[in-house]
Amino acid sequence: MKKISLLLLFILCFVSCIKDLPVEACPEDVLSLDPTIGNHNVLIVGIDGFRSDALTENITPFMYGLSSRDDVYFTPFHKTEEDTYSGPNWSSLLTGVHYYKHNVVDNSFVGSRFSTYPPFQYYLELAYQQINTFSITNWTPINTYICQQYLDYTSESTLNDSMVFQLARDLLVDSFSIAPDVFFLHFDELDAAGHSYGFSPQVSEYANTLSKIDIFVESLFNIIEEKRNDLGENWLFLIVSDHGGDGTGHGDTENPHINQTIFFSQHPDLNFTPNYITNQTDLAPTILDYMGVSSEEIDCKMDGVSIIE
Secondary structure, three states: OHHHHHHHHHHHHHHHHHHOOOHHHOOOOOOEEOOOOOOEEEEEEEEOOOOHHHOOOOOOHHHHHHOOOOOEEEEEEEEOOOOOOHHHHHHHHHHOOOHHHHOOOOOOOOOOOOOOOOOHHHHHHHHOOOOOEEEEEOOOHHHHHHHHHHOOEEOOOOOOHHHHHHHHHHHHHOOOOOOOOEEEEEEOHHHHHHHHHOOOOOOHHHHHHHHHHHHHHHHHHHHHHHHHHHHOOEEEEEEEOOOOOEOOEOOOOOOHHHHEEEEEEEOOOOOEOOOOOOEHHHHHHHHHHHOOEEOHHHHHHOOOOOOEO
């Protein structure tokens, strides 16, 4: 038993050391595609400032019900970055690396290293010539600084949450000239309500804003279900957040209401890793895994792991 334990410890340390290699040591190799994977789609719903204990049957009836489904991975203990600004956390979610690698330490994005640690859309665009990557956000720095140059479609003007939802719905249902294959959405008004009135399920302005977003999420999920059932499309559905909050801020990195948030992953035919607590760097490798994209470079650079079994 001791030998097995020592071997397991060695393997874990070895994997950790590989991910901590200097970027210069990471190979720039050709991407590999899983030939068994085809026509996969992803919708990621980002909700800024989602405090986990606000996920209740009264405030968020749809997401509350979704969290207990058998085909869903859900945790209310999802770990944020130690730096709990929005900039570092959305950067980590989209790139799969921790903030000390992508070097975003606040919301200015000064000194960012996205050319070295790009968002997951970069790898998808390299791997698939015909893929359509979309991003519609309320908080424009996500597109401006992190992923705009790697996208096929993005919002060109400032949008409120209702406008984000309506545009996303139109693109998913009507598709216009091109249909989204991998689609990232971002709602920001919950964070704004938290800063103005307080991040708490007991604060009516915060709770009411989250209830409104819950309705948006339900509508988007129903669209995805229709695409699955009526068109045979194969969608992975994700809900993520950058941080929680307490009082009117989210700067106390030791506060679990701040440094823990929610993470959902839903697919009718997939199994997800049980008893695992996700962190911000796990989103990107999960998406790339689902899309069948891999390489030694990705494994070397990214800190997170896929939660798909």
